[in-house]
Structures are given as structure tokens and as C-alpha cells.
Amino acid sequence: MNDLYLWSAIIGCTFLLVQFVLQILGLGDGEGPAVDADTSTDALPDASDPAHGTAGNIFFGLLSLKALVAFVGIFGLTGLSLEEDSVSPFLRLGLATLAGVVAMFAVAWMMRALNALGSSGTVVLSNALGQEASTYLTIPASGTGRGKVTIELQGRTMELPAVTDGPAIPTGARVRVVALLPPETLKVERA
Secondary structure (H helix, E strand, O other): OHHHHHHHHHHHHHHHHHHHHHHHHOOOOOOOOOOOOOOOOOOOOOOOOHHHOOHHHHHHHHOOHHHHHHHHHHHHHHHHHOOOOOOOHHHHHHHHHHHHHHHHHHHHHHHHHHHHOOOOOOOOHHHHOOOEEEEEEOEOHHHOOOEEEEEEEOOEEEEEEEEOOOOOEOOOOEEEEEEEEOOOEEEEEEO
């Protein structure tokens, strides 16, 4: 039984060290190959969305390489540390397994929490609909040209081209976004 604990500790800690070095060098997260950027995930639920935090997602989070490495390493280290004490082999196995399961759950929870912090950073222009903005450059009347507005979207202040169907809107006027026009142009009216 001592060999089981020793090899578990060696294998778990070695994989943990390899994952750590790969993270430091920026060579990946140790979870396998990266997903191609062109792959569409529109049909997949967002794992960071609490509405989709199903038992299946939690189960597969527990089966990640990091969580399994944590289980194996902590299982081995706990078993080895209890070897010196006068603990029965069955109690030592139970405590080592419990410690490994706790470590596995802790790592899965931490990775889930870290993934929830991620953001694509992509501004979605449809979020501008109904928002107020300030005219930065005069917007010509009746769609005869483009002006610019300053608008705050998703925590960013952006300058975007704008048109209007009504009379010209001078610099500094408050406007409301009523539609989106290609390419990345806002249709506005006075607020």
C-alpha cells in the first residue's frame, strides 16, 4: 500500500509541476489542444452562466486534468504523511481518498470560478440600441453624410459614425440610438 501512495504522490506532483511550467511559459493550460477560433459554440450553453450550471458540467469539471492531478497528488501525499502515525491501513486509505476528493472538488471549483472571470472583450453593437450618446462631430441632416457620436458600451467609451433621418444634429447634443446600419454605423435621433 505504501508504494501506491508513493507513486500517486510522484505522478501527481510531477504532472502538477509540468502544468505549472507550461502555464508560466504560456504553452497552454494543460487541458489539451486549443479550440479553433472558427469553431462556432452558439449551440453550446455558457458554462459560466448559472442557468446552465448543470450536474453534467460539474461532473466534467471534476474530470479535468487539473482536478485529477490534484486528487492523485493529494491522495498520495496524505497517505504518505499518515504512514508515520499509528493509523490503521483502512483509515489511512479512507482519509487519503477523502483528502483527494476534497482537493479535486476545490480545484474544479477554482477553475470554474476563474473561467467565469473571462471576457471576450468584443463589443456587441446591438447593445447600443436605445442608449444615449453625445454628438462628437455634427451629424448632417437626412442621411446626407456621417457625423460621430461618443457612446459608452460595455464599460468602454467609443466613437462611432452616426447618421440621422431628421435635421442636422450639432456637436455636443444628446442623441438616442434607434438602429444599426452597416458597417458599424449608428442611426440616431435627438434625445
